[in-house]
Amino acid sequence: MTLYGYFRSSTAYRTRIALNLKGLDYDNVSVNLAKDKQLEAEFKALNPQGLVPVLQTDDLLLYQSPAILEWLEEVYPTPALLPKDAAGRMQVRAISAMIGCDMHPINNRRILQYLRNELSVDEEEVMAWCNRWISEGFAALEKRLAADKARGDFCYGDSPTLADCYLIPQVSSARRFKVDLSAYPNIVAIDTHCRTLKAFGNADPMMQPDAPQ
Ligand SMILES: N[C@@H](CCC(=O)N[C@@H](CS)C(=O)NCC(=O)O)C(=O)O
Incomplete structure (x- = not known):
């Protein structure tokens, strides 16, 4: 998996924590928000909203960190990051x-x-x-x-x-x-x-x- 993020982005940070808790390896691609790289056509082709994070898998392009975190939980249920009840x-x-x-x-x-x-x-x-x-x-x-x-x-x-x-x-x-x-x-x-x-x-x-x- 490849995570498009930025070191200081809270939403990329929360995604990194979830990936780490799940023990998943990923590559990092830095999208420099300080230079507005998220607004350039190259990144907007991945996410038209111009927001990080984006998580790329072999066959999916995932966006919106709440949805990414829920997807991680569904696809990699162990260890669980949601309670049973x-x-x-x-x-x-x-x-x-x-x-x-x-x-x-x-x-x-x-x-x-x-x-x-x-x-x-x-x-x-x-x-x-x-x-x-x-x-x-x-x-x-x-x-x-x-x-x-x-x-x-x-x-x-x-x-x-x-x-x-x-x-x-x-x-x-x-x-x-x-x-x-x-x-x-x-x-x-x-x-x-x-x-x-x-x-x-x-x-x-x-x-x-x-x-x-
Ligand atoms: N609801 C989105 C929000 C994403 C978001 O706001 N990302 C920020 C970094 S934390 C961003 O890319 N900001 C760029 C900007 O404000 O131009 C998510 O959770 O993925």
Whole structure:
């Protein structure tokens, strides 16, 4: 498999974590978002949306990280990244959606570039924008995590799930946007624990070949 991504892309990062947790080998192709390579015809032939990640297999071109992660889970079910019971799967997918639908998209590069370039918003205000939406999302997620008394070291249960694949990249972004994480002890604890695992560590943006040296 070939993953078209970028070291700092949260959506590529969550895909790398899932691939690593499944123990799957893949080649990396870097699409330099800082140089808007995702908007060039060559990449848009793979994904007309001009967004990473894209995962290429021998016979499929997969796009949209939530769909890619679900596809990985269906095609490579072991180790499972979704719980066995429907209520558990709902919980994991709901946490994933809190991040993937309601937090990440508002702080995505094209949104921030629009704020900067079209609305002439200055860098301090861009940071305030990111802070606002990440903090609001994390505050709600923190309450959910604190309320789950059966939870172990992860977002759900005692082993990594898709929710952790979403959370850890979002924590990285939060740090980049200088969000004060002290109000979210459960999120920080999950992040600290996940980072001790190879699957997460090897997916880290700074471990990628296209990261600045
Ligand atoms: N919903 C999509 C979002 C993908 C996405 O937003 N990718 C970002 C990187 S994290 C991107 O390619 N941004 C390019 C841009 O904003 O121009 C997914 O999860 O795959």
